[in-house]
Amino acid sequence: MPPPPTTPPASTDDRTAADMVLLRRMAGGDKAALGDLYDRFSRPLFATALAVLSDPAEAQDIVHDVFMVLWEKAAVFEPQRGSPFAWAVTLTRNRAIDRLRARRRRTAALENAAPDDLGYEAQPAGADEQASAGDEARAVRAAVAELPADQRRALQLAFFGGLTRQQIAEQLREPLGTIKARIRRGLLRLRDALPPRR
């Protein structure tokens, strides 16, 4: 029998709290909870894997494997180490990057995986509403669009590129110290700009 949902920590934002309840239900074998978590996570996870790999079939495999990990390990999830969403994204991104690096055709794949700019500034407000994951996605994309272009580019390469910090510096033709500073400033700015997950 699934364990009853328990009250999440007060400091946890609403969306994370709901995710944690679903994980607890999954730990008790509740497949409906797995379906609900899929509805909440699948789009950003699939989009992330696709952005890294540029291959829908591989991205689909990654998302499948990640949800199996979430299902199998729901009982050993440690909330003090991060949110369920961050856990799922980390699993997805790591697996996608591992697979990218495993390919022998690394150079070509990386060029495809990390386009020069994802084009937020060029999009009119709300242009992607229909296709995006909703309010959360819009809020994140707006926050990213507000970043200075050099910081935004550094974060995009760091997250989606599957590159080392040295490779990021080489790709952007900047000293390594400059890239590290951009990543720090960009990520801190993003953290401060992002609203709680609702």
Added chain:
Amino acid sequence: MIDERQEELAALEAFDLLEGADKAQFEGEMARNPELQQRVQQLREAAARLAHAAPPADPPAALKDRILASAAHHRQAAAPEPRARILPFPVIVAWAAAACFALLAAGMTQLYFAARQRASVLEEQGQLAQIELKSLQTRFETERFVNERKLAEALKAGDLAQMKIAALTSMLGNSPAAMAVAVWNPAEQEGVLAVDKLPEPAANKDYELWMIPPGAKPVAAGLVKVSPLGHGQVLFHAEKPVHAVAKFAVTLERKGGVSVPAGSMVLLSQ
């Protein structure tokens, strides 16, 4: 107080961009600094939300059904026991003892640092934390002493001088904590590999162990199965006689393994 250098490293850690000695040094620093650990977690959360910044893409409609169907065939991990599990120390053969000792020592070191960190937070709350820290330190030292004694016994009992013992470290930037210890006994043409923190492979993949003789091609040494928590210990034999080993390696291969390595390198000895 977190300075700019620490914050820079924390941001890189949030993207898994720290590697090698830099990563090890930062993790040590983080283990002693709860504020720094919290900052890394904050930045990891912010970085994870970049997933929403990927170009929008909908997964295929059939994927949900496929996942729900697969869930019926996947065994779920049980909730962890409240107390930390102490790894058993096999004493049947010398090399197995040596491998387990090395891995256990590494695990106990991590346990010790984790305990120290936990205790440092609690110290602010009073005397109780100091007692706990003392207790954990004593436990660590005691277990280390016991294991060293067992290793010494193993050294006396077996021809360990003839054996090849190697630590394998992670080649995956995204699974840096994965590690293993391999011990090969050329006289018996047998060995043991103990792995820890190695993520489970995809359902259609297997980890495969390779022995690499000096100046020769890798020799397959069998599949490496890991538990859902990343542990594994296998007795292995080479496909053909191997009298000297320069390196051990673990690769990720298609299900069932291959005779010539083709997949990505996961672990490699120095």
